[in-house]
Amino acid sequence: MTLDPALDLFPLLAGVLAAVSCGLLGNFLVLRRLSLMGDAISHSVLPGLVIAFIVTASRDPAAMFLGAALAGVATVVLVEIVKKLGRVEPGAAMGVVFSVLFALGVLLIEDAARQVDLDADCVLHGQLETLVWYDAPAEWSGAFAVETIRAAPRQVETLALVALLSSVFVIALFKELRLAAFDPALATTQGYHAGALHYALMILVAAATVASFEAVGSILVIAMLVCPAATARLLTDRLWTQVLASVGVAVASAAGGYAAATGIPAIAGKDSVNAAGSMAVAAGALLTAAILFSPRHGVIAKLWRHRALARRVAREDVVGALYRAHESGEAAVLRAALRDRLAPRGAVGLRAALRRGLVAERDGGLALTPAGRAEGEALVARHRLWERFLVDEAGLAPDHVHEAAERLEHLSGGPPAGPSEDPHGRRIPRAGE
């Protein structure tokens, strides 16, 4: 697949710029659980755009921007009003406001359709494909020149401006945004105006929506507001890293989605598909990858940790059972008997214990090695100390504490050592005896 500067440079650039501004702002929406505010705003800027259109009877970008920004702020304010005055649940309040505003927009568009060429479809999924550069250089090497900047279509210029504004906003107000994202009340008591910050963020989201609507459409705005930030949130616990990662993910989604939109159909000899939609799908694919493979929060990593923990518990149960058997004078325990006693995880635990050299064959059965003896001793000591603790300190009956101690014994730290007998009169082993 080859990309052609004339056809691909500006669409790609527009997609990447939109992705970067939305991805940056999205971090703070996702953290403040306001992702759907982006959704609501991107639906309800429609009437603002159309009204600006009707009033000025032109596609004057400044008027459009003003109309959309006002509609965005109106959405936020209306949602607050419905929520507070009507005591309506936040999600439903948002749903009422944006769906009614969107319906208003659709109605106005149909009404104004004779005077202006605006249609609701393009607001949804954009017209990246129309950003053609007619006198582009034939080679990509020629595209890195001042000419490129001069030739950039208006949509790309607006997107670049919004991307710049968003970056400046996030970098300059990072500390304030972080505080407001995690604890708006604290931010306010510290003298930062959390409410003003909130509205500034919403205005920028509206700006990003407006700047994007002609080129990439509002659906990509929603995708880029939520998906890259969510992906980054699964990869890291540090906000700076998250913000940087989200920008990376946004750029990768835009570029990858664009390449897939033209590249994959080309292999089958078909025409290319909608690039904005494909970018949204690419963002979803990256998110899916993060959900599965994130080292800390990924599903696979969690499953793996779960399995490791389960195996350790099973192994410790085997060692504990053998220790108790030795305590009561059995020199060795038959493999089958041990497995049955610890079913259903006995076999797994036994394999793990054998592999670690904690258990060895003796007299046709199994017995603890010295290392196993030490582990068993520590485990049984923890078990009996917990029983003692639960009876003495938590006031449980002696015949009710075994089950709890059976779980607690696997925690690394035990209760304070000291007592020499458990509630059933058994000796509590001490290290080194």
Added chain:
Amino acid sequence: MSEGAAIASELWTIATFRGGFNATLVIAGTSLLGLAAGVIGVFALLRKRSLVADALAHATLPGVALAFLVSAALGGDGRSLPALLAGAAATGALGVACVQALLRYTRLHEDAAIGIVLSVFFGAGVVGLSYIQANASAGSAGLTGLIFGQAATMRPSDVALMGVVATVGVLGALLLLKEFTLVCFNDDFARVQGWPVSLIDGLMMALVVLATVAGLQAVGLILVVALLIVPPVAARFWTERVWVLVALAGLIGALSGYLGAVASAALPRKPAGAVIVLAAGAIFAISLLAAPRRGVIASAWRRARLRLRIAGEHLLEAAHDRGVDVIEPGEIAAVARERGWPRAARIFVAWSLVRRGDARRERRGALRLTPRGIDRGRRVARNHALWEQYLVSYADVAPSHVDWSVDQVEHVLSEELVAELESRLASLGRPAPAAPGGAR
């Protein structure tokens, strides 16, 4: 006849089902749809899943595209509505499942999960549609109509479909009203009581899928969620009982569907879906303002009355403290300054005292207290003293700090509470403050 009168008569003709077969068909279809969506939406609202329905609606688009491609590949007509709606239902349900999975297996919150499913699925749908437009031999004309709706092209079979959906939705909601209500209000309790909560939840979501898919053709997938959200939210203002809520939401939904279809049939270039949603929005706005108990006007009125009563009591209390029967205008001004009332409030306070029979107007704006007013002033002053003593003796509040909070509480102490305070303070050996009549 003037243009306005012509439009009005056209509206009337259509509204009374005499506007021809097609118009009547559309009206019947959208009314039935509104009824079903309103009833089903109540449970989505009560379960706080309104916006999950939005994700669901957007997630139907890839299903539509897929169904088109599959049925075209099998040699059928890609545009057959049942196939498209089946595809829509499949990916819509998949979208809901994805939202649940994101909540279950990641640390993302519901808003992010909904936004992700909504945008990624819709993006996939847009990709599918553009592929069909560019590459499929059969036209895709019928497909984009499902995004914004195309009520005008409804056929008798489509209306029959809506009738079936409305019946299933309403019957399902009525049969399972108790179970749905239980799960909506307290799912943990339902689980403890042995109800199959996941199954009930699943049935609820299935009804939502049904209503969404049925609404695709009439109002389109972006606005169908409005039919599920707006009528229940509007109905919620008028009642606190679930079955009334269900009935009202169904009624409001049907009314919106009816009004929207009539207006869009009579007026040029008015897409039915948008008009239906705006009609529902208008009913919502009326409810928000005018509902008798929860409405904005009613609650503002209640608050104003309460504030007037409290202000009047402060005035009576001040008169009692100074031992006068006639409140001079200067005194009203002094209390007003102390309490920070706006200037206009003074007139209203005086007016409300007179209206309640606590005072009579004298010359030069003075108020002469009636025996009733004197008694009330005494009672408020006594409540003040009682509560102050209670705070000092029981809550260990310093005597110099109690006055402000007492000012709020003195107006809302009930007879029983006053009696209890008296006996408590008596048992502590503190002299109760002077009883009514004792001070003067």
